[in-house]
Amino acid sequence: MIVDKTGTPITETENIQPDTRHGVILYVEDVSVSFDGFKALNDMNLYINDGELRCLIGANGAGKTTLMDVITGKTRPDTGKVSFGQQVDLLQLDEAEIANAGIGRKFQKPTVFEQLSVFENIELSLKGNKGIWASLFHKLNGEQNDRIAEILHTINLIQERNYPAGRLSHGQKQWLEIGMLLAAKPRVLLVDEPVAGMTGQETERTAELLTSLAGEHSVVVVEHDMAFVRSIARTVTVLHQGSVLAEGTMSEIQSNPEVIQVYLGEEQG
Amino acid sequence: MTSSISTNSSTKETSTGLMAKLSGLRNLHVVIGILLLATFYVSVCNLAFAEGSALHVSDYTVSLFGKYLCYALLALAVDLVWGYCGILSLGHGAFFTLGGYAMGMYLMRQIGDRGVYGNPDLPDFMVFLNWTEMPWYWAGSDSVLWMVAMVFIGPGILAYVFGMLAFRSRVSGVYLSIMTQAVTYALMLAFFRNEMGFGGNNGLTDFKEIMGFSLQSPSTKLGLFIITALVLAVAYVVCHYIVNSKMGRVVTAIRDAENRVRFVGYKPEDYKVWIYVVSAMIAGLAGALYVPQVGIINPGEFSPLNSIEMVIWVAVGGRNSLYGALIGAIVVSYAKTRFTAIMPEAWLFALGGLFVLVTLLLPKGIAGMLPGIMDKLKGKNAPEEEATASEPSATDNSATENKGSEVKS
Numbered sequence: 237m238i239v240d241k242t243g244t245p246i247t248e249t250e251n252i253q254p255d256t257r258h259g260v261i262l263y264v265e266d267v268s269v270s271f272d273g274f275k276a277l278n279d280m281n282l283y284i285n286d287g288e289l290r291c292l293i294g295a296n297g298a299g300k301t302t303l304m305d306v307i308t309g310k311t312r313p314d315t316g317k318v319s320f321g322q323q324v325d326l327l328q329l330d331e332a333e334i335a336n337a338g339i340g341r342k343f344q345k346p347t348v349f350e351q352l353s354v355f356e357n358i359e360l361s362l363k364g365n366k367g368i369w370a371s372l373f374h375k376l377n378g379e380q381n382d383r384i385a386e387i388l389h390t391i392n393l394i395q396e397r398n399y400p401a402g403r404l405s406h407g408q409k410q411w412l413e414i415g416m417l418l419a420a421k422p423r424v425l426l427v428d429e430p431v432a433g434m435t436g437q438e439t440e441r442t443a444e445l446l447t448s449l450a451g452e453h454s455v456v457v458v459e460h461d462m463a464f465v466r467s468i469a470r471t472v473t474v475l476h477q478g479s480v481l482a483e484g485t486m487s488e489i490q491s492n493p494e495v496i497q498v499y500l501g502e503e504q505g
Numbered sequence: 506m507t508s509s510i511s512t513n514s515s516t517k518e519t520s521t522g523l524m525a526k527l528s529g530l531r532n533l534h535v536v537i538g539i540l541l542l543a544t545f546y547v548s549v550c551n552l553a554f555a556e557g558s559a560l561h562v563s564d565y566t567v568s569l570f571g572k573y574l575c576y577a578l579l580a581l582a583v584d585l586v587w588g589y590c591g592i593l594s595l596g597h598g599a600f601f602t603l604g605g606y607a608m609g610m611y612l613m614r615q616i617g618d619r620g621v622y623g624n625p626d627l628p629d630f631m632v633f634l635n636w637t638e639m640p641w642y643w644a645g646s647d648s649v650l651w652m653v654a655m656v657f658i659g660p661g662i663l664a665y666v667f668g669m670l671a672f673r674s675r676v677s678g679v680y681l682s683i684m685t686q687a688v689t690y691a692l693m694l695a696f697f698r699n700e701m702g703f704g705g706n707n708g709l710t711d712f713k714e715i716m717g718f719s720l721q722s723p724s725t726k727l728g729l730f731i732i733t734a735l736v737l738a739v740a741y742v743v744c745h746y747i748v749n750s751k752m753g754r755v756v757t758a759i760r761d762a763e764n765r766v767r768f769v770g771y772k773p774e775d776y777k778v779w780i781y782v783v784s785a786m787i788a789g790l791a792g793a794l795y796v797p798q799v800g801i802i803n804p805g806e807f808s809p810l811n812s813i814e815m816v817i818w819v820a821v822g823g824r825n826s827l828y829g830a831l832i833g834a835i836v837v838s839y840a841k842t843r844f845t846a847i848m849p850e851a852w853l854f855a856l857g858g859l860f861v862l863v864t865l866l867l868p869k870g871i872a873g874m875l876p877g878i879m880d881k882l883k884g885k886n887a888p889e890e891e892a893t894a895s896e897p898s899a900t901d902n903s904a905t906e907n908k909g910s911e912v913k914s
Binding site for chain 2: 308310330331332335336340341343347348349350351352356359360361366367368371372373374416420
């Protein structure tokens with residue numbers, strides 16, 4: 237067994253198998269978060285099914301990004317319960333442990349390691365031992381090289397593999413970040429605004445990519461672009477003032493009077 | 506742009522890793538080669554040519570070069586944490602000095618009864634303070650093994666404890682720099698006290714011999730110089746390995762986007778503590794090699810100013826480049842030797858001015874200029890080689906804009 241310098245096994249969190257017997261991979265129950273009195277999340281309840289593609293929509297300040305922060309361990313909720321499968325309490329783990337357990341996140345603003353090459357960005361993100369000694373003596377094996385090539389192919393950056401990531405266009409950075417997510421082989425992908433700053437064609441390909449990922453992975457997409465949401469969505473959850481306002485298919489949502497009033501209505505007005 | 510790249514992408518199929526390895530190895534060989542050749546040259550000129558000959562290198566110069574090499578080793582340590590991990594430590598003098606004290610304690614014990622007071626058991630300063638027995642922490646200090654262990658353990662423990670506290674609490678940036686500065690200042694005040702048992706403001710000095718060799722003899726001085734050069738070479742290889750391993754890439758990623766690293770599944774705190782401890786140990790080693798060559802260690806070495814000077818070496822030489830750190834340390838130290846001989850009181854102003862100028866005009870230091878010069882020299886012979894050679898190593902943002910034209914050429 238490989239242990240880090242404090243003697244705890246590093247592979248522990250990587251071996252977490254969420255219990256999804258009830259078909260739910262992510263439980264968010266009665267979660268509240270407040271910043272200086274402002275309630276960013278207010279008794280939020282959300283269940284993500286194993287393998288589904290879920291879209292979250294909502295106006296600014298509805299709590300979408302805060303929700304992702306809570307799930308990935310960046311923000312601790314004041315109250316409530318967040319668990320991965322039935323038994324893994326995410327509130328007990330830190331960011332790195334949650335990532336290793338199988339929850340990947342793409343940020344709203346694409347964040348890649350600009351000074352490293354595209355290839356190296358993917359290499360660092362590969363699932364595996366993330367401990368110090370493992371990194372120091374790490375050698376890429378053939379399987380991992382193939383995996384990186386496969387991902388580079390999927391995100392269409394094979395030509396740019398040796399470029400510093402900082403040199404990519406905005407859309408390419410978005411893809412690279414999705415590729416970094418894929419490399420980690422997560423069970424759940426949290427994707428924050430994946431098509432911001434993309435051209436129409438790029439948006440279309442991103443939609444294809446995300447749709448193809450669902451099934452094997454559970455994908456949660458936060459997006460403002462309603463046309464994009466319409467093109468990929470099976471189930472849509474509408475957030476409003478820190479809680480869930482409505483949930484259902486796109487057409488159900490669009491005909492929901494409450495939603496029309498607070499969200500879609502706002503957009504038309 | 507994309508189409509022009511696709512034409513030669515097959516030749517680059519070997520990927521970044523291999524190319525980086527090749528160009529990296531080339532640098533490694535060149536740096537180690539130059540270092541060893543220079544050492545050999547100085548040694549030969551010191552031994553083979555008589556005094557007065559134009560080629561003779563005096564014993565004084567040998568010691569001076571030995572000192573520069575210690576500084577270069579120290580700069581390597583600073584570059585490792587600052588250049589690669591973005592931790593601006595303004596307290597590396599503390600690790601250097603602690604390593605120096607470990608060596609100093611050993612050298613003190615080698616004096617034996619040849620001290621001024623002729624006490625066979627106690628060092629002079631303890632006799633002077635009317636102490637009757639040695640403090641517990643001096644136990645074992647007459648053993649070489651103890652000394653070598655303490656050179657690493659002393660700075661290592663300080664770095665580990667400080668790193669655990671600071672990095673775990675996610676302190677970074679200016680606050681971290683100020684804290685490192687405060688630590689070295691606090692240590693300076695503590696070591697100035699006689700009660701600490703390290704010789705107070707006089708420090709440890711009056712050394713006679715090291716492992717049986719007289720410190721006054723020219724051959725010992727030359728030996729110390731050669732050992733310093735060899736240690737520097739080994740440390741350089743180790744650092745080169747670290748920064749070119751996956752560890753180095755994680756550390757660079759932490760420097761540029763620490764939070765993102767966390768969400769990829771690495772624990773940045775652990776990596777920062779590790780690299781900080783390694784760097785502190787290298788700094789300690791530099792201090793230990795420095796003390797026998799200058800013959801004294803005192804609390805003045807903890808002075809914050811010294812730590813800042815180290816950072817300037819790295820800034821001048823070029824952070825994020827290991828050989829840059831060596832060049833910076835040697836160039837600035839040489840300038841200091843010359844400058845302080847002419848007008849000592851103006852040196853600090855010159856140093857400050859140098860720092861401002863380098864920051865404004867040469868953000869990547871001397872090492873940042875070298876690739877450009879090399880390319881110009883090479884450009885006449887092999888213009889097409891340039892594009893491929895600069896491709897994987899182009900880790901800088903400034904190259905981003907002119908990249909398109911470069912690839913097409």
